[in-house]
Amino acid sequence: MFYGFDSMMFTIVPLFIMVGFATIVGIFIMTFVRAARQNRADDASPVLTVGARMVTKRADIRHSTAHTAGNSKLDHIHTYRRYYATFQVESGDRMELEVQESVFGLLAEGDQGRLTFQGKRFLGFEREK
Secondary structure, three states: OOOOHHHHHHHHHHHHHHHHHHHHHHHHHHHHHHHHHHHHHHHHOOEEEEEEEEEEEEEEEEEEEEOOOOOHHHOEEEEEEEEEEEEEEOOOOEEEEEEOHHHHHHOOOOOEEEEEEEOOEEEEEEEOO
C-alpha cells in the first residue's frame, strides 16, 4: 500500500508534536527534581561557620519579553535577577553561593569575616571589624 504525502503528514506532524511536548515536560521534571535534590542535600548538611574572604561577586540578570498579540504597547518585560558571591575559605577552597540582593550590595571584594553556610545555601557573612 502506498501512502501519499497528505497521509504521511498526518502521521509525522502529530509525532513531532508529541515528541516536542514530551521533551518540554521532561526538561521541566528534570529541573524540578534537581532543585528538590539540592534542597534536600542542603537540609541534610551541617551548618558551618568558617573564616573566609569575599573574593568576587557577580549578578546574573536575564530579561524576557511576552508579546501581546496585535499591540506592542502591551508587551510585558520580565527581569530575573540572581546574585552570587565567591568566598575563599580558610582551607584555600573557593565556593560560589547565591546571596540575597540586600546582602550582595553590602559585600565588597576583599572583605574578611565569618561565612555561615549549609551545603550550597548561604546563611550569612559577618564582616570582621
